[in-house]
Amino acid sequence: MHKSERLFQLVNILKSRRFAITANELANKLKISQRTIYRNIQHLQSSGVPVEGEAGTGYLIADYDLPPMMFTLEELQALLLGSKMVSAWTDPQLAASAQAAITKINAVLPEKLKQQVEELPYLVSTFSHDKAHQEITLQLRKAITNKTCIEFHYLDVNQQPSHRITDPLGLVYWGAKWTLIAYCQLRSDYREFRLDRIQSIVSLTNTFDTNPQKNLAHYIELVKAKYQTKSDDQCHQ
Template sequence: MHKSERLFQLVNMLKGRRFAVTANELANRLQVSQRTIYRDIQHLQSSGVPIEGDTGVGYLITHYDLPPMMFTLEELQALLLGSKMVSAWTDPQLAAKAQAAIAKINAVLPEKLKQQVEELPYLVSAFNHDKTHQEITLQLRKAITNKTCIEFHYLDVNQQPSHRIVDPLGLVYWGAKWTLIAHCQLRNDYREFRLDRIQSITSLANTFNTSSHKSLSHYIELVKAKYHVDIDCPENK
């Protein structure tokens, strides 16, 4: 754990406590030595964080709100909405990270602003995102990140099965279904695969490289030129 994250968690552990928390308890929860806790407490106190207490007694913060990171209300609501979408439509690991990020933001918001942020007029449904879909999404995300070739069985619109070996380039949400954009090794061209039709996915041992003519951004440029639409896309890597 980086020091900045440890200090952040330390402040959250001490905020709003009725009773002091001992250095030993803090050390156990953060998995560091008591000496590290003492140094962190001194660092926070010198930075203006009003930590009360002493060695052998414990520490607490009675009244303290960190500044809300200069976010406006609408910016915070946008982050919360994005987190809800990630939680509902992606894999469990990414969903947990999104929820953890929002928890960190909520932990340092004044109570009034926190209530305003939570009054979000959007409902994000996860009705069609079952456990199998989540597992496939997780496998694909890891394969895309690591540039690992994959193979899977796929059902077309007529429910006809086929076996594919592809280089996965990205996941695109067009507004109805998630789609895998990949470079098909058999066809030597881009192909789109709806995630709800992918079955029996396996990551292979071999990897692939992207290029100016084999990447998600290149695919998006072709789509933009063909359909005359504007689509944001990450840079080539």
């Protein structure tokens, strides 16, 4: 670990504490010697970071705004890959924010890191995410955020049309297609709807509430339990 990374972690640990933490505890957390902790504390104090305390009693930090974060190459790659996925696969507003984030990251990268980041081995495809898809995603995201009911026309796997009014709970990307997870008012139960099969959509004026038995996290838990049961049954066959 580089010294700059260690100092950043040290500041983060101190900022997260309400009470003083000893040099021994810090040394154990960072897996370095107490002597190195003392040197790092002195370095932070001489740099103007308001670290309070002393050896034997412990240290804490007063209110302090951290300087810009220092990321490792893999952390930068993760951030840029995530931003590219958001830019390609979500709605126009989030895509614009993702592009702005990419621009800010690239603007402060040293030349050596820029070349390494440009060689990112992942390619984010945009082929199946056209403008119509993005507009539907935007409308759904706003409805989910505002807890607004939606009405839409839908084609099932057999191309049979249906009309639904639902409480939209979340958007899930399963690795191939985006899916709306919603509580269907007609069926009084969770339903999944592929976004590429939604023909038209209208946001209604009436709103809905979530509860422990109607929310995205509860739906995901049900899915996990379902597939765990299937896995257990296969193991016992």
